[in-house]
Amino acid sequence: MPKWGMVIDLDKCTGCQACSMACRVENNVSFAGPEQAEIGRAMFWQEVLDTEMHGHYPFLETQFVPRPCMHCEHPPCVKVCPVGATFQTEDGLVAMDYELCIGCRMCTIACPYAVRYFNWLAPRFPTPLEQALNPDVPVRPRGVVEKCTFCIHRLRAAQDRAEKEGRTLRDAEMVNLPACNQVCPAAARYFGDLEDPESTVSRLARSPRAFALLEELGTEPKVHYLTGE
């Protein structure tokens, strides 16, 4: 059984935020608008965080850290969902069932990485922007929680295709499978099977530069980072 994971090279990342944008377009996440964004309701399944600037002028340092959902192996969000609207698949993805979600938002407060978003409003796609919606991804209604899915729709389609052709998925076709990886101008992101020791993500995750966020919490995130120099 594969376990899907991601590696992001912080040395290569240029903080351009193409990943955040590609994710939005691929997954039908709408913009919040100035008033809603001002009060903290902009939704970025994939978000580029910046660390606090430290150092003495002019030797100032900060890092850009692209942050999708960690798809933790021990997800705190899945534990607390009262109805199982968020659950862990066999292949390690933390997925959502938008039909079950009652919008209690326990998962959002349980996630230490703050990767979950709630639909305070029904998403707005002012005509004719709704024509650009991706037919492979559902549009979520008001009142439910959503988050990065590692582009599960692309993953399942790729798996289906491979199955039809009677073969397994190749590492080369997985590396740039999610929209964020595919777009990254710096080619700083990798996706693949962490259970396959020869896959790109496995090899990179073994690198001495590799680390994960909030490792000490024991969530075992499946997104690994490679340090900046």
Add this chain to the structure above:
Amino acid sequence: MRHISRRTFLKLAAVSATAAALYESSGSILHALNLIDRATPPDDAVWVPSVCQLCPAECGLRVRVVGGLAVKIEGNLLNPNNQGRTCPKGQVGLQLLYNPDRLQAPLKRVGQRGEGRWQAISWNEAIEAVAARLRDVRLAGTAERTAFLYDRPPGLLGETIARFCRAMGTPNAIDARPDVRSQALFLTQGWDSQPGYDLDRTRYLLSFNFALLESAQPTVRLLRAYSFIRRGRPGDRGRIVQIEPRLSVTGIKADEWVPIRPGTEGALALGLAWVILRERLYDREFVDEHCHGFEEWSKAVLEDYSPAYVAALTSVPEETIKRLAREFAGMSPAVAVGGEAIDQQTNGLASQMAIHSLNALVGSIDVPGGVVMQRPPPLTPWPDVFMDDVTTQGLSQPRLDGPEHYRLARSAPHRLPEAIASGDLYPLEALLLYRANPLHDAPDPEAWRSALDKVPLIVSFDPFIEETSAYADYILPDHTFLERWIAAPLQPSLGYPVLAVGQPVVEPLYDTRAFGDVLIQLARQVGGGPGVSFPWSDYVKVLRFRVGGLVDSSRGSIRAATADEFWRELAARGVWFDSPYVFAGGEEGNPEAWEAVLTTPSGKFEFTPQAFDQREISATPPYYESPRYAGTEGEYPFHMQLYTLMAQATGPGAANLPHLHELYGLHVKRTWGNWVEINPETAHELGIANRDAVWVESPVGKIRLPARLYEGTQAETVNIPAGLGHTLGGQWAAGIGANPEHLVDRRRVDELSGLVARQGVRVKVYKAEVGD
């Protein structure tokens, strides 16, 4: 030539071979990567190649179309410019195509100009109305009284506009955004285009205000190059030094940020040159064989630009100057790059020459990892324009913008308002606008408004109503880029020629027309000479005609027996390129290529350009002067620096893309608007807290912005992102942010290049009162 050890070179060569292999024929890319159809699920979707127009980089795209609707944009894997990737702007092209505020039909003004009342008319009516007026101007024997103002026209449209103007008999094809680096390259090497940089093989990038990771072109190529410099060559992590007045994203990701007084980058370059010359670190072979004027120039530099003196000019410490010089000369290949912001000071051209001279000093001209000459694709040249009497007469007239007032300018758009308003040269009868919005983008909107009032006919071809097109009499709206054909010769900084081609991805949404087609229809409707000059019935035929040159060359990534077959392949792949680049220098270089690389009168790199003598420009090496700022230090204590964020697209409708507004400033937490960055200690002295509303006032205007206390700001500089502050342009453009262009004083100009010193403005900053 530098003496690189065999070992080092082999290491470089092995890596560059891999890199080159990746860039080589598209066939092997398809085979090796095999990702086109694998990365996304196949379904009833169709993938159509296009070319992004949200910034001048013109990345190759593939657009996923399902049921006739465009639903996702990806990069074109075959295009070496962006190698299958896009920046965040590219992703949002769908929001431009399906934008609620797009114009849906040709419009004719009703009521007064600027009232905002329009009547939709048919295309026949629109074209005839405009053509009739243009015809009248010609028939009166005053063909020159038409002007075409354009701003970063995509693909071959710039050349098409130039041809249109020539055919019409007007010299006034005016580029609203002239370029200075091509002037620097012209003077030193004889090449009239922007230099390219072989960054993938660079080991030391000395960046002078070059926005590598923000707005420098070509966007995605540079982001990839950065990534490659860091991790693409295992064990050989290149070094990047960012010399810049503010700590930008590039500065953050660089190995070192060197704060510098704005406008003094050229002096710093000369200070580095001083050390390189004094310590004899320069590439003697290159200097001896391929340089002209070295003695004169180096003598002048050694006399005047000692590190101590330069330190005082630039505020860069003396030790840093010496260290950077030694690093630059010691690590090879090293390249010095000057950014666009340097152009925009009164000493812009001289500064760029000084910076480029550093490359010559260390022998980084046309070697792997150094400067490359960007070869254009060998398109079929335009046939001569038909010259009848009217055309000949018109073309003999002087240009309205009077670029000859500056030594090397080809375009001086900032002089237009006065020229038009006064009518001293001749009155302007018709002004055509393509993607140009001077009322927003240029300084002194009042002068522009007075000028526009004087012009009897104003026509815009933009698909959105923005500040300037609101003054038009007719609007003939263009398609968005996803609805039309584009052929774009690229300057991807790879050296070898690349032509990106895009086709309509969806049926046009509205009753708009491709600008290229409209130009042709106008020319033919005007009739006479202009009609003859445009024998092609539509723009695609123009493109196919010009692409013929590629077919004939029998070179590059597409070979075909017939022109039809070639065009089909080209349209399907979305790109043609002819790699690899053949360097003139370096161990594997072809010395015969020097002739093409150095096309100055002397056939050498000219430290002291002979073009100056040829044009009777008296200038003393090394040509650098201190910058002249607008505003005195006493009254206006801060330098204002304007910059462009990665999330800032260009062109009509670019400010009306809500996704980009929501990204906007990553290094300061601010979206849906811009801000002014102030050094925290300075802000404290002024009693300004983070997020306070402040006034930023220059000698010619003032704007109100929220302050952001940002540590990466020099004490005497304030930095403002430019591009927002629209009053029109759509529901997500109007009212968002403030426009700093109106603080620029257009009387401060680089006398050599003719460019307004947009970065040379001094301002004062003070807290806004509650009632303001």
Add this chain to the structure above:
Amino acid sequence: MAQDEETLLLSPLTRTSRGFGIFIALLVAVVLVGAAIYGYQWANGLSVTGMNRPVYMGIYIVNFVFFIGLAHSGTFISAILRLVGADWRKPLARAAEAITVFSVPFGAGSILIDLGRLDRMFNIFVHGRFESPLLWDVVSVSLYLLSSIAFFYLSLLPDIARCRDRLIDVPRWQHQMYRVLSLGWKDHPEQYRRLEKVLAAMAVFMSMLVIIVHTVVSWVFGMTVQPGWHTAILGPFFLVGAVFSGSGAVVVTMAVLRRIFHLEDVLTLKHFDYMRKLLIALTLVWLYFMVAEYLTTFYGQEVEEMLVFWQKFTGTYAIPFWVMFTLCFAVPLAIFLTRGKRSIGWMVAAGLIINVGMWLERYIVVVPTLTRPRLLSELTMGNYTPTWVEGVITAACFAGLLLLYALFTRFFPIIPIWERSEEVEAYLHEMEE
């Protein structure tokens, strides 16, 4: 109990004074406005509140915790004190229990108001997962509500029978109501014996439930790994806080009832003094928990914990925090040690102040942690400004509680009669021998 005492206790049930009528009308108005505003929220979603990312929970959840906490006072007085044989509690028991019975629905209601998809509420029952603290909440609070209602009703039963028998001059429907609700109570010793047994057993059960319910409520927060929440002391801390605020409310209730129903002889200064001593103990225990929690945090200096710590002590939430501390500790203790000894008025003031302070305390628990999530950056740091919608709905919840309470006192004796009657006491005495 003397005959006139009984008459006194039953007299409010026979008429509605003008003042009372106006009071009810006002409460109804507020509740209706609240319902209308909830309709507005239903139509427009939770966007009408001030919640955002990362502050995903706000005043509604604060209200939830507060109302459940308030409810515990009743159970504490009626169940726990019953177990330890504190007879002085008897006159207060029903008044306190009424707080419980009418408070819990608003606690549960606050959670429902906070749901993004209330229309899918039954998913909790169909698809419920017991790994989730929210399910524990649902189960325990439901159990608590049901058993409180049962306990309350059973304790009330003999007095309903008394009303049925003694109150002749009331409207027909009211008499009918007593008849139906009295379930044929015949005032037999045997019935009293059985009732006493059931109540004693339920008292044990309810006491356990009090501890479980509020601990489980705290675990909605405590079971996450967010700084400021993931602390073992959270359960006991919430529990003590609940009993504390509830006891303050009991004091206020006592004083109000005493004044309105002229119960000066039934609820004497002695009773207030018992409550005073209880409250002193609770104030000090609350202080103990506060010190234990914050001193430990401060000493450890863990980065993420300290960010939340400073948010409370000196940051955005400094004012509510220190006001809370004053209102929960400093002022009440001062009152209890001085004026409160002799003045019921001051005790009432203290009771009210404690409740305001405790509401703030819930706010301080919920919101500052959310503004500083563990993975912190400029982008994930948050703040929260509640909107008028949340304010109106909160006011309506309080008005609803008061309304139900007031209506109850209009139709049922708020001070238990049967427990204090001599005959019953005699029966029970006999049983014990």
